[in-house]
Amino acid sequence: MAFMTKPIVANSLASLGYIGSKLDRISEQRRDRARIEAAMNHPDAGVYALAGDIILLRKRGDILDPLLSPAEARSFGEPLQTMFVGLAGEAARSAISIAPETAERAKANGGYAAIDLRSVAVQGLAHQHLPALASAKSVLLWHASHRFCANCGMPTQSIEAGWRRDCPNCGEHHFPRVDPCVIMLAIDGDRCLLGRSHRFLPNMWSCLAGFVEPGESFEESVRRETKEETGIEVGEMRYFASQPWPFPMSMMVAFHAEAKTTDLTIDWKELEGARWFDRDELRLMFAGKHPDGLFVPPPVAIAHHIIRAYAENGAAVLA
């Protein structure tokens, strides 16, 4: 009898946060001011208002809606920064940066909630808006921290509808950053390696992760980070998926990796703990039935999906 295997990504990535944007970025047309202005003046245009990490959400009955009308956005006064996010049909989705006091005032006056992006995502509020909010949060934060040219120190100007800053003094072009990070699950047959960072919620265990360094491939970064944090050497690995992670502007690149050693030497500065979990224990964690109350990150995070794919498929994820 043929042995049937489930597809590796048995769980849908639909619940993964910050991906799946339906907006058209029209990146090659951002320099066309008339085009962008027409889209922003479209009757169906919508605006996201952010104060750093905080999203302003309009209370519409029982719904908290982050997409404000241009008139609502104008009621907050002159924004600190405006950017074009993308097109929904012919109508723009744009984002503005407002001062924290402005967000607080809107909340105090009623009609609005002010919630940080991480909580908005974890609570499942406005899931369809998360990709646009991720773009907006990362790019607006980049504007706030790149007002001066890194080359000559003079003030820079926002151009291309908020997707580039130019220095009028030395001519340097500055583009929004994306910081690549690897996130990986080392696998030893029927068990896998999870760790706990010092900043995790109590009882939450997750994949190891770390920033890619200049001059390093993703694979080399997976091997280095796993070895540094836990002493485990990994060999072959398989790409799983990627996810923009707007805290502040990372790109998570996920792998399943084969462990070649099993003795742990934990870097206690980086981790509060690391240990092997077998698939039965993972299933209890996903079911919310772990005897010690241990759990994995929520579906909005890619770690959830990497671990779930292994819990469901075992080492076949490496095949």
Ligand SMILES: [Zn+2]
């Ligand atoms: Zn300059």
